[in-house]
Amino acid sequence: MIRKHVIEFVIFMTYALFAMSWVAGNMMTKDIMSFYQVEGVAAATWMTNAITIAKIIGNLIAAWFLVKLGPKKAFAFASLLVVAGAAGAFASNYPLYVFSRLVMGFGGAFVIVYFNPIVVNYFTPEERPIVNGLNAAAFNAGNLFALLLTGSLVSQLGSWQNVILGISVVSFVLLVIWWFISEDFELSGPKNAVGEVEKAYTFKDGVKDPVNWLLPFAYSGLLFCYISVFALFPMIPTFAVSSQYLASIMIGAGMVGTVVGIVVAKRYPLRLPIMRWCGLAMTGFAALMITTSSPMVATASAFLAGFFLFVPMTCLVTLPQELPGMNPGRITIIFAMFWSISYIIETALMYAAGVMADQTGNISIAATFAVACSATLFISTFFLPETGKKKLHSVAPAKA
Template sequence: MFRKSVIEIVVFMTYAFFAMSWVAGNMMTKDIMSFYHVEGVTAATWMTNAITIAKIIGNLCAAWFLTKLGPKKAFAFASILIVAGIIGAFVSNYPMYVVTRLIMGFGGAFVIVYMNPVVMNYFSKGELPIVNGINAAAFNTGNLLAILFTGSLLAQLGTWQNVVIGISVVSFVLLVIWMIFSEDFELSSSKDGEAKKSYGLGDGVKDPVNWFLPFAYSGVLFCYISVFAIFPMVPNFAAEAKYLSSILIAAGMVGTVVGIIVAKRFTTRVPVLRWSGLFMTIFAAIMAFTSNAAIAYSCAFLAGFFMFVPMTSLVTLPYELPGMNPGRIAVVFAMFWSVSYIIETILMYISGRIADASGDIMISAIFAIVCSATLFVASFLLPEPSKQKAVADASAAPAE
């Protein structure tokens, strides 16, 4: 019990501090660009784009490294890449700094995939909703840590380089703890000990559920990012943009807790995805169109709440599919994160084109809200694990 608790804490905090480093870097953009004497919005976006590119490519590569290195070394390798972000504090030019962000991004991409086989190996089916719900909040936790502490860290440590070093040192400590407490385990065996056929990326590409899952999440991810990137640019918005991010994070924390309780109490997953997806889109639409500030803030909270309630059910659903094992779950989530970010990137590009063509950023905001309905739509495509299990049990039962 102690070992798996320590391992879960390390897995969660490793990704949370990766997220903190990512967001803190974005928050210190002006300081970093000033240090390197770089100007222009395009140059600034490369810091974020580097990590996004790394996540898209890295997620797909993660399963291969897991197979070659084994769980313990693969996660350690991912952690080393995150810690390597410290190099960014010492490089002398901006392109090299962007490269260090790319390297760190690969580490984060690997970690978010590897946490799934680790969870599947150490935790029972009854524990999965709680652990998956907690892990689903890791990025949001890192985001919150960055918002709360980046300013004070910058004031106390003096330079953005020292902030980068400080966060990287914590990530290094987590790596050391991982090496002490972690162990390798079999990737192709299920919980019942039965050996399964190896499941590679080629198998994953042929499996429809591996496309439906990222489609479900992609619109939600796009809408979430749009709250920070697009909504602040909307003029005459009833809710002040500077408060939206805080409201969304607070709502996300509450929604995550409720999502864990719901996933723990009910065995069905699809209804949670369907109704949460519908309510999220409805409240986001009301938030965008109302002229009443109180209604806008209330709907912003409710939209954020229903954005995070289904996350535990969404990420737990693949674990409960028949024949799932640590190796297969790694491929499932490698595709989940990579395809989600590919679709989100395309949607963000389309959104920008819409704003440029129409001259109205509000249309882009509406587009983001409409796209959030992918979760609702995908709920009619995704399998219900509890029903599949009932069919499988009935098929396995001896004829009377």
């Protein structure tokens, strides 16, 4: 196997295991709260809030660590923070446990930003849609691992602490592999005609670039709707089928959508049409999912919503990599802003949904709001630049 393929496996699994630890922790909330003798929904939310806060801050400072440490050490440091989530298994009180999740959240925030400079450095433009599609599905894969394995792991390992330790041990093995196969590489762009290195792309440059605000806007609504399926929908009893079933269907469909998205991005040269119409279809099927009274229609709609949610993700992640003059340093800044701003908007939208539900006394309005917000992907395609290029077909000269 080529070294770059091993590197891709390591970075994919590192983030997938981070996601697995995050979701598994949420699934074991009752056991964890009982262990620390903590009560209340607000207290329980701190386990997720700590990771969300870490991702918002961590995404922004990830670029600084990359420049200071270099790619090899920066990703190793990020992986070490993910492994440090194991400290939660030894925490003597609930605040220390929450702090361990905060540390792990920083690791996950760094890892997802470092995906892109690693991909840009090691893979050709022709290879990137496949790799981007896989990396976009890393969190979903970890989510699926958690849903499928957490129950059996608790039974086999005996406690929630051992489950967290077990996931961290596998993450540590990946860290060791990374250290021995990775290398540092140049973050700046190629030299110009006179042999000078291109000027570094800074956060100041990133803030001035409109595309760096449009990209997180495009994704934020999808992110909010996706998280709402797990955070808000379980509180709503009026769906045709249980929210847990809808969530499982969407996750499975997302895995199928990821594969289709990779194929489509490879075969179809333009990015915006795929993002536009898949985004519109996702919003439409999600709306049907929460409004229908038919279990069969709700199930089919959940599958199609999950499918069309993940089909355009490869294009969304590939688009900024195809911007003119792209290099590992610039793509790091772009995705540092992308993930941080996306989570800031998602957090604000989630709070707004809660306020709307409280003020109206109707929790269902939160689901409607979440689905409506998913239209951000569709809307953004009318303002984002098209980076894909149609292939020109040569025409044979006419015979005399």
